[in-house]
Amino acid sequence: MKTVIKTTNLEKVYNSSVAPVKAVNQVNLEFKEGEFTAIVGPSGSGKTTFLNLIGGLDKPTRGNVIIDDTDISSMKESQLFDFRLKHIGFVFQAYNLIPVLTAVENVSFVMLLQNRPKEEMEKRAKEMLEQVGLSDKINVRPNKLSGGQQQRVAVARALASKPDFVLADEPTANLDTESAFNLLDIMSKLNKEENITLIFSTHDQRVIDRARRVITLVDGAVSKDEYFDK
Amino acid sequence: MQTLIKISWRNIWRNPTRSIVIIIAIVLGLMGGVFSAGMRLGVETQQFEETVENQISHIQIHHPRFIANPESHYRIEGGAQMAKKIHQMPGVAQVAHRTVFDGMIATANMNTGVRIKGIDPVKEALTTHLDDLMVDGTYFEDNGRLPSVIMGHKLAEELRADLGSRVVLTFQDISGEMVSASFRVEGLYSVTSLRFEERTIFVKANELNQLIGDKTAVTEIAVVLENLDQYREATDELKKLYPHAEVRNWADMAPSLYYSMEFLHQNLAWVVGIIILGVSFGLLNTILMSVLERVNELGVLMAIGMKKIRVFSMVVLETTLLSIVGGAVGLILSYTMVMLLNIRGIDMSGAGGEGMADFGYASHIYLKVPPALYYEIGILVIGFAVLAAIYPAWKAIRLQPAEAVRQE
Structure with a gap:
C-alpha cells in the first residue's frame, strides 16, 4: 500500500517560562493509504500537536513531515494553505x-475554495450529505442541527473534496453515545468505500475499538503502535 | 467573490442589533455632515447672493479718489461710453453705470445720512435685480410731479416715511454747492443686510444728474460677469484697459466675505472629515469585536485552506457592505431632510437671527447641498470604512489556525 504520510525524527518543542517542553519527541511513523488510525494517550501526551504537525497547521522544531513525497515542514505559510486545501480534510472536536x-x-465550501465547477460541487455535496444521512437537512443552518448532525456535516465537508487523508481531533468528544456510534459507522463506511486515510486523536474507547491501528503517545513519544484486524 | 460577498453579508446579520446600531451611527453621522455642510454652504450662498449679486456686483469701477470721498466731484470721465465698451467685452454679462454719492435725506420728522444711487432702472434690474427686492410700492413706474425715490424698508421705518411721503434730499452739486430737492417715496425694498437697507436709496440717474449739473455724470460702473470664476482675470484686464480708474472686484470690496468663503471651504472638509472619522472608529470597534468573537471560526477557515487574502477580503467586505447600507440610507435620509427643511427654511430668529441681519446674515437659512457633495460624502464614508476595516482584518489574518481552532 502507498505511504501517504511519513514523519522522521519529528519534534516540537515549546518554550515555557520554566523549561522547554517537548510536546512531540522523536516520532517516526508511516501512514498507509486507507488506514483507520487512532492516536491515543492521556491529556498532554502530544496528540493534538502531532495532528497539527502532520496537518501543516504547525511547524516542527526538528524533523520532517513528508506527504506524498513532499516535505511540508519546509514549506512557506502560503504554500501550506494551498497544500492543506488540496490534500487534507479536517474534522474538529467542536464541529466548527x-x-x-x-x-x-458548508460541505461545498472546501471545493469552492478549490474553484471546482458549481455543478460538480453541488452534486458532490448533496451526495456526501446523503452518505452521512442528512439529505433532508441540505438547506438547514448549523444552529438548527443537533451536535451529532453538525459533526456529520463536518465529516461530509472534510471528505467531499476527496483529500489524501482526514485528520479528526477528538471528533466524538462532544457527542452522546448514539451520535458517536452513528458518526463512527459513517466514517468507517466512508473509509472502506472511498479508501480514505483517517487519523483520529482520541481517548474515546468507542473510537479506539473501531480503529485498525492504534498509536499510543506518552510525553510526546510513541510508546505503542498496534495493528488490529477488523 | 460571490460566495465571499454572501458570507460577508450573512456575517453582518449574525448580530442584527449591533449592525443596526452601527448603521444608525453611519446614518446620523452622514445626516450631521450633510446638515453641517448644507447649513454652512447655505449661509455662504445667501450672503454671497445678497452682497455680491444684489449689492456690489462682481466688479466696480470708480474715480481713484471716489472711495475715500464719495462725492459727485469725482466722476468717471466718459463713463457712459466706457460702460458701453465694457459691455461689449467677452465674458461680460451686464453693465450698469450710476451716479453715486453721499447726502442727507429728511422728512418732516427727522433726517439722516444716506448713500444716494442714481440709476438707470432697466439696467439696474438686469444687474442687481433691484426690482425683485421690492416689498412695497412700485419700481420707478410712477411719473408724478415729484421724482421718485426707492428706499429700504428699514430706513422708511426710521424716518417714519410711508409710500407717497415727500422727502428732501440734500447733496453737493459738481461745483460743491449744496442742492436740495424733493422726492416722493415710490417703493420700498428689503435685503438681509439692515445696514444697506437703512443707508442706501435709489433715484433715477437722469433726474439726479440734472440736479448736480452734469447730465452725463457717472461715478460708478458695475459689471456682472457671465462666469464668476473669471473675476480675477476680468479685473486684471479692466485695470490694463483703464489704468487711471479704480477697478475693484467683489473680493476687494467685501474682503470679509471673501475670506470667510475661503475659510469655509477648508473648514467644511474638516468638519465632514471629522464626523466621518468618528463614525469610522465606531465601525472599527464593531468589526473588531465581531472578529474577536469569531477567532475559532476564522481559525477553521484558515485551517481548511482559506487563504489569508480571502479572510482579509471577507472582513473588509463586511465593513464595506455595512457602510454601503448605512451610506445609502444616510444619503437618502439626508436628501429628504434637506428637502423638508428647505420648504420653509430654518428660522434663526430665535437664535439671534434678527441681530445677524446687521452683519448681512439672513434670519432664514436655506440649506445648500450640491449633488456632488452627496457623492463625495458617500465615497468618503465607504473609503473611511475600508480604512477602518484594515486593522480588524489584519488582526484576523494574524491568527494562528492551530491555536484559533481550539479557542472557545
Missing part, C-alpha cells in the same frame, strides 16, 4: 461549521 452557511454550503 460556518454558522452563516447551510449544510450543503
Whole structure:
C-alpha cells in the first residue's frame, strides 16, 4: 500500500517560562493509504500537536513531515494553505461549521475554495450529505442541527473534496453515545468505500475499538503502535 | 467573490442589533455632515447672493479718489461710453453705470445720512435685480410731479416715511454747492443686510444728474460677469484697459466675505472629515469585536485552506457592505431632510437671527447641498470604512489556525 504520510525524527518543542517542553519527541511513523488510525494517550501526551504537525497547521522544531513525497515542514505559510486545501480534510472536536452557511454550503465550501465547477460541487455535496444521512437537512443552518448532525456535516465537508487523508481531533468528544456510534459507522463506511486515510486523536474507547491501528503517545513519544484486524 | 460577498453579508446579520446600531451611527453621522455642510454652504450662498449679486456686483469701477470721498466731484470721465465698451467685452454679462454719492435725506420728522444711487432702472434690474427686492410700492413706474425715490424698508421705518411721503434730499452739486430737492417715496425694498437697507436709496440717474449739473455724470460702473470664476482675470484686464480708474472686484470690496468663503471651504472638509472619522472608529470597534468573537471560526477557515487574502477580503467586505447600507440610507435620509427643511427654511430668529441681519446674515437659512457633495460624502464614508476595516482584518489574518481552532 502507498505511504501517504511519513514523519522522521519529528519534534516540537515549546518554550515555557520554566523549561522547554517537548510536546512531540522523536516520532517516526508511516501512514498507509486507507488506514483507520487512532492516536491515543492521556491529556498532554502530544496528540493534538502531532495532528497539527502532520496537518501543516504547525511547524516542527526538528524533523520532517513528508506527504506524498513532499516535505511540508519546509514549506512557506502560503504554500501550506494551498497544500492543506488540496490534500487534507479536517474534522474538529467542536464541529466548527460556518454558522452563516447551510449544510450543503458548508460541505461545498472546501471545493469552492478549490474553484471546482458549481455543478460538480453541488452534486458532490448533496451526495456526501446523503452518505452521512442528512439529505433532508441540505438547506438547514448549523444552529438548527443537533451536535451529532453538525459533526456529520463536518465529516461530509472534510471528505467531499476527496483529500489524501482526514485528520479528526477528538471528533466524538462532544457527542452522546448514539451520535458517536452513528458518526463512527459513517466514517468507517466512508473509509472502506472511498479508501480514505483517517487519523483520529482520541481517548474515546468507542473510537479506539473501531480503529485498525492504534498509536499510543506518552510525553510526546510513541510508546505503542498496534495493528488490529477488523 | 460571490460566495465571499454572501458570507460577508450573512456575517453582518449574525448580530442584527449591533449592525443596526452601527448603521444608525453611519446614518446620523452622514445626516450631521450633510446638515453641517448644507447649513454652512447655505449661509455662504445667501450672503454671497445678497452682497455680491444684489449689492456690489462682481466688479466696480470708480474715480481713484471716489472711495475715500464719495462725492459727485469725482466722476468717471466718459463713463457712459466706457460702460458701453465694457459691455461689449467677452465674458461680460451686464453693465450698469450710476451716479453715486453721499447726502442727507429728511422728512418732516427727522433726517439722516444716506448713500444716494442714481440709476438707470432697466439696467439696474438686469444687474442687481433691484426690482425683485421690492416689498412695497412700485419700481420707478410712477411719473408724478415729484421724482421718485426707492428706499429700504428699514430706513422708511426710521424716518417714519410711508409710500407717497415727500422727502428732501440734500447733496453737493459738481461745483460743491449744496442742492436740495424733493422726492416722493415710490417703493420700498428689503435685503438681509439692515445696514444697506437703512443707508442706501435709489433715484433715477437722469433726474439726479440734472440736479448736480452734469447730465452725463457717472461715478460708478458695475459689471456682472457671465462666469464668476473669471473675476480675477476680468479685473486684471479692466485695470490694463483703464489704468487711471479704480477697478475693484467683489473680493476687494467685501474682503470679509471673501475670506470667510475661503475659510469655509477648508473648514467644511474638516468638519465632514471629522464626523466621518468618528463614525469610522465606531465601525472599527464593531468589526473588531465581531472578529474577536469569531477567532475559532476564522481559525477553521484558515485551517481548511482559506487563504489569508480571502479572510482579509471577507472582513473588509463586511465593513464595506455595512457602510454601503448605512451610506445609502444616510444619503437618502439626508436628501429628504434637506428637502423638508428647505420648504420653509430654518428660522434663526430665535437664535439671534434678527441681530445677524446687521452683519448681512439672513434670519432664514436655506440649506445648500450640491449633488456632488452627496457623492463625495458617500465615497468618503465607504473609503473611511475600508480604512477602518484594515486593522480588524489584519488582526484576523494574524491568527494562528492551530491555536484559533481550539479557542472557545
